[in-house]
Each structure stands twice: as structure tokens, then as C-alpha cells.
Amino acid sequence: MTRDSRLPSMRSMTPLERLRHISEAAGLSAEDQQLLTQPGALPLDVADGMIENVVGTFELPLGVASNFLINGKNLLVPMVVEEPSVVAAASFMAKLARDSGGFFTSSTLPLMRAQIQIVGMSDPHGARQVVLEHKAEIIARANAKDTVLIGMGGGCKDVEVHVFDSTPRGPMVVAHLIVDVRDAMGANTVNSMAEAVSPYIEQITGATVRLRILSNLADLRLARARVTLSPEILTTAEYTGHEVIEGVLDAYTFAQIDPYRAATHNKGIMNGIDPVIVATGNDWRAVEAGAHAWAARSGRYTSLTRWEKNQQGHLVGSIELPMPVGLVGGATKTHPLARWALRLMQVQSAQELGEIAAAVGLAQNLAALRALSTEGIQRGHMALHARNIALLAGATGGAIQRIAALMAQEKNVSVDRAKALLATNA
Ligand SMILES: CC(C)(COP(=O)([O-])OP(=O)([O-])OC[C@H]1O[C@@H](n2cnc3c(N)ncnc32)[C@H](O)[C@@H]1OP(=O)([O-])[O-])[C@@H](O)C(=O)NCCC(=O)NCCSC(=O)C[C@@](C)(O)CC(=O)[O-]
Numbered sequence: 001m002t003r004d005s006r007l008p009s010m011r012s013m014t015p016l017e018r019l020r021h022i023s024e025a026a027g028l029s030a031e032d033q034q035l036l037t038q039p040g041a042l043p044l045d046v047a048d049g050m051i052e053n054v055v056g057t058f059e060l061p062l063g064v065a066s067n068f069l070i071n072g073k074n075l076l077v078p079m080v081v082e083e084p085s086v087v088a089a090a091s092f093m094a095k096l097a098r099d100s101g102g103f104f105t106s107s108t109l110p111l112m113r114a115q116i117q118i119v120g121m122s123d124p125h126g127a128r129q130v131v132l133e134h135k136a137e138i139i140a141r142a143n144a145k146d147t148v149l150i151g152m153g154g155g156c157k158d159v160e161v162h163v164f165d166s167t168p169r170g171p172m173v174v175a176h177l178i179v180d181v182r183d184a185m186g187a188n189t190v191n192s193m194a195e196a197v198s199p200y201i202e203q204i205t206g207a208t209v210r211l212r213i214l215s216n217l218a219d220l221r222l223a224r225a226r227v228t229l230s231p232e233i234l235t236t237a238e239y240t241g242h243e244v245i246e247g248v249l250d251a252y253t254f255a256q257i258d259p260y261r262a263a264t265h266n267k268g269i270m271n272g273i274d275p276v277i278v279a280t281g282n283d284w285r286a287v288e289a290g291a292h293a294w295a296a297r298s299g300r301y302t303s304l305t306r307w308e309k310n311q312q313g314h315l316v317g318s319i320e321l322p323m324p325v326g327l328v329g330g331a332t333k334t335h336p337l338a339r340w341a342l343r344l345m346q347v348q349s350a351q352e353l354g355e356i357a358a359a360v361g362l363a364q365n366l367a368a369l370r371a372l373s374t375e376g377i378q379r380g381h382m383a384l385h386a387r388n389i390a391l392l393a394g395a396t397g398g399a400i401q402r403i404a405a406l407m408a409q410e411k412n413v414s415v416d417r418a419k420a421l422l423a424t425n426a
């Protein structure tokens with residue numbers, strides 16, 4: 001998309017107006033617009049084919065974060081999430097970031113690990129070497145399982161073997177197939193390969209294979225994003241840019257040193273990442289599991305992002321984390337709105353999708369740290385959460401926005417207050 005994704009006052013539009021605007025900006029077709037307005041965008045028969053015992057479909061809001069400039073490309077980012085202020089916060093930080101060049105991203109090749117657990121030997125180091133001696137044959141057998149993937153330049157590339165000398169069950173050897181899964185998330189792909197090579201591994205080692213399953217610690221499949229913001233850009237009515245930067249650095253250090261804080265800090269990052277993962281039909285449990293295992297890889301759970309100050313005194317944020325996402329496989333192909341989301345972003349590869357998700361996570365983290373280290377989270381968040389509270393108190397139609405605005409203005413966002421305002425016909 002080359003058009004500027006800063007749409008005129010999206011917040012004051014109706015959902016239909018927003019849809020028209022983003023469709024025009026992203027060049028979406030009339031069918032793509034209809035997909036979002038027709039009832040039951042996920043047909044029941046498609047849903048029935050996706051999981052078991054289907055009785056219906058469950059809807060969540062689909063918002064679009066604006067202002068993202070990633071590697072020089074304007075982008076509208078679809079986000080499926082139930083929490084207020086997440087889409088606003090991402091859009092806000094993207095707006096600040098674009099004035100200093102936006103986000104810059106990169107990623108590794110899409111390499112996943114499949115683990116093959118080997119037990120029942122007394123010479124684990126010998127067994128390891130036997131597996132490694134037969135690496136070429138193991139790779140050939142794994143690749144014979146997926147000619148489609150091989151045709152695309154992917155496939156099993158390497159074999160690693162990890163030894164656990166002493167476990168409560170005796171020595172254990174774990175072989176890893178390192179598989180380039182191209183544009184798939186790759187779980188089924190690598191699981192099939194692991195199952196296919198296991199009889200051969202039993203044959204060459206004389207031991208027993210138990211589990212054959214991918215690792216969700218996708219540490220060879222990393223997405224990265226980086227942003228730089230000047231003090232001028234970060235200046236608010238109440239705080240200088242330098243104060244904001246010092247506040248963000250203190251907030252980051254807190255997450256770096258204290259796992260209690262790191263868990264919340266990383267939740268804020270996943271506030272940005274998960275909605276993109278869900279919108280594109282990807283497996284958010286896999287991304288969550290990988291992110292948190294990665295955050296604990298040093299033995300101590302810590303921040304997924306880093307915040308620094310460069311020599312010019314500008315704030316530099318960066319993130320690097322596992323990003324096992326796909327454009328094929330799972331629900332990415334079957335859910336019509338997942339296809340829509342991919343068309344909106346015009347992503348060409350799973351790597352690109354992962355990089356976008358990382359950039360949104362970084363933006364979301366900055367929004368939270370900026371708010372927390374200055375005015376606090378409640379003003380911005382509660383003003384938007386007020387609509388939920390108004391709904392909870394029974395407001396309908398125009399009263400939802402009216403009551404929410406009054407509560408936000410009074411800085412008293414509560415169900416009691418919403419009920420009182422409703423009763424007085426405010
Ligand atoms: C909420 C804001 C953005 C308000 O911030 P503000 O200063 O009131 O915003 P503004 O009215 O000046 O608007 C600035 C821009 O924000 C966006 N924006 C603003 N409002 C809207 C809206 N209604 N609809 C759509 N977009 C909106 C929009 O891009 C807008 O630009 P414009 O369109 O005017 O050119 C800010 O206070 C903020 O970023 N707060 C942080 C919110 C947050 O992090 N929420 C996540 C939930 S809390 C949580 O779960 C995580 C946490 C906090 O625990 C993580 C942690 O501890 O680290």
C-alpha cells in the first residue's frame with residue numbers, strides 16, 4: 001500500500017465509514033468490503049470443518065490500527081481484540097513513530113524445530129553421535145514427506161542432538177529436526193517429518209523413540225523491530241520529551257530486573273501482537289508460548305523489548321522474539337476474514353507478517369510505558385473502557401457514548417456512576 005494510512009479522524013467515523021475509508025486506502029475490492037458487512041462472515045459449514053462439536057461462531061471486534069510506517073511502507077494493521085484502548089494506543093505510537101521514520105524490521109529464515117525424544121539407552125553420547133553420523137539419511141527421509149515444501153525451497157536442513165545425561169528416567173537424547181517451513185506456521189509439517197524419521201532413528205540407535213513434536217520455543221525463527229523517537233516527538237503538554245524518555249527507561253529497567261513486572265510488561269507487548277495473530281487466523285497460543293519461553297531463556301524471566309538512549313538523546317526501542325506465523329495452513333486459509341486481513345496488509349511472506357506483529361508489539365509496549373511512567377494508565381485507558389462500563393450498566397444506542405464521555409470527563413468511570421447517569425437520563 002503506498003497511500004498514507006493516516007486516515008482522517010477514524011475515531012469519529014461509524015464502522016461503515018471506516019470500512020469504506022480503509023478499503024479505499026488499501027485498494028480492497030467490493031467483495032472484500034461486503035465480507036465485513038454480511039452476517040456470518042465465517043460460514044457455519046466452514047466453522048464446522050475447522051474444529052469439533054461446532055454449535056456456532058463467536059465474534060470479537062476487528063479494529064484497524066492506523067499510522068504504521070514499516071520499512072518505509074504505509075500499513076493498516078488489522079487487530080482482533082476484546083480490550084479497549086489497545087488499537088488506539090498502537091495507532092498513537094505509530095503516529096509518533098512515523099514522524100521519525102517509522103519502524104524498521106528484519107527476521108531470520110522461517111526455521112522450526114521438531115523434537116524427537118529417544119530413551120532407553122545407557123550410552124547417550126554414543127547415541128548422539130550415531131544420529132549425527134546418519135544426518136544425511138535422516139534429512140532425506142524427512143524431506144521425502146513433504147515434496148510441496150521442498151518445491152518451495154523449504155524442508156529439513158539440519159539435525160541437532162541434545163543429551164540429557166541424567167534424568168529421573170535415566171539418560172535421554174533429544175534429536176531436533178531443523179526445518180525451513182517457508183510460509184507455513186509449520187507445526188503439522190514438522191510433526192509429520194519427526195514421525196516419519198523415528199523408526200529409522202530407533203533402527204540406528206537401538207533405543208526407543210517416545211515424543212515426536214515441534215518445539216514452541218521457536219528460537220531459530222525470530223522477528224525483529226526497531227524504532228527511534230526524538231525528545232521533541234515525545235513531548236506532551238505536561239512532560240518534556242526528556243522526562244518521558246527517562247520515565248520509559250526507568251519503566252524498562254523495572255521489567256528487566258523484576259519478573260513480577262516483566263510479566264505485565266510483556267502482557268502489554270502481547271496486547272499488540274496477539275490481535276494481529278488472531279486477525280490473520282494464526283495460532284496465538286504458539287506465539288504466546290514461544291514469546292514467554294524466549295523471555296525466560298537466560299534462566300530469569302525478563303523483558304521482551306529493550307529501550308535505550310542513543311548519543312543524540314533519542315529513545316531507541318527494539319524487540320526480537322520467536323514468531324511462528326504462517327500464510328498457509330491452519331485457519332489462515334480457511335477463515336475468510338483471515339484472508340481479508342492478509343489482503344489488507346498486502347503481506348507477501350510469513351516472515352513479513354511476523355515482522356509486522358513485532359512492530360505492533362513494540363508500539364504497544366511504548367504506549368503502555370509512556371502512559372505508565374507519566375500520567376498513569378487510567379486516564380487514556382479508562383476513557384475508552386468507559387464505553388464498556390456504560391454498556392454494562394445497561395446503556396444502549398447513543399447513550400453509550402454520552403454516558404462514557406460524561407464519566408471520563410468526571411474521571412469517575414464506574415458502573416454505579418453509569419447507572420446513576422442513566423437514571424437521570426444524562
Ligand atoms: C489511549 C491513548 C492512546 C489516549 O491518548 P490521548 O493522548 O488521549 O490521545 P489523543 O486523543 O491525543 O489521540 C492521539 C492518537 O491516539 C489515537 N487514538 C486516541 N484515541 C482514539 C480512539 N478513541 N480511537 C482511535 N484512535 C485513537 C489516534 O491515533 C490519535 O491520533 P489522531 O487520530 O487524533 O490523529 C493513550 O492514553 C495510550 O496510549 N495509553 C496506553 C493504553 C494502553 O496501553 N492500553 C492497553 C491496555 S492496559 C494493559 O493491558 C497493559 C499494561 C498497561 O498493563 C502493560 C504494562 O503494564 O506495561
Ligand SMILES: NC(=O)C1=CN([C@@H]2O[C@H](COP(=O)(O)OP(=O)(O)OC[C@H]3O[C@@H](n4cnc5c(N)ncnc54)[C@H](O)[C@@H]3O)[C@@H](O)[C@H]2O)C=CC1
Nearest residue numbers: 148149181182183184185186187188189283286328329330
Ligand atoms: N504445539 C503447536 O503449536 C501445535 C500446533 N498445531 C497446529 O498446526 C497448524 C499449523 O500447521 P502447518 O504445518 O503450518 O499447517 P498445514 O500442515 O496445514 O500446512 C503446511 C503445509 O502446506 C504446504 N504448503 C503449501 N504452500 C506452502 C508455502 N507457501 N509455504 C509452506 N508450506 C506450504 C506444505 O506442504 C506444508 O507442509 C496450526 O493450526 C497449529 O495450531 C498442531 C500441533 C501442535
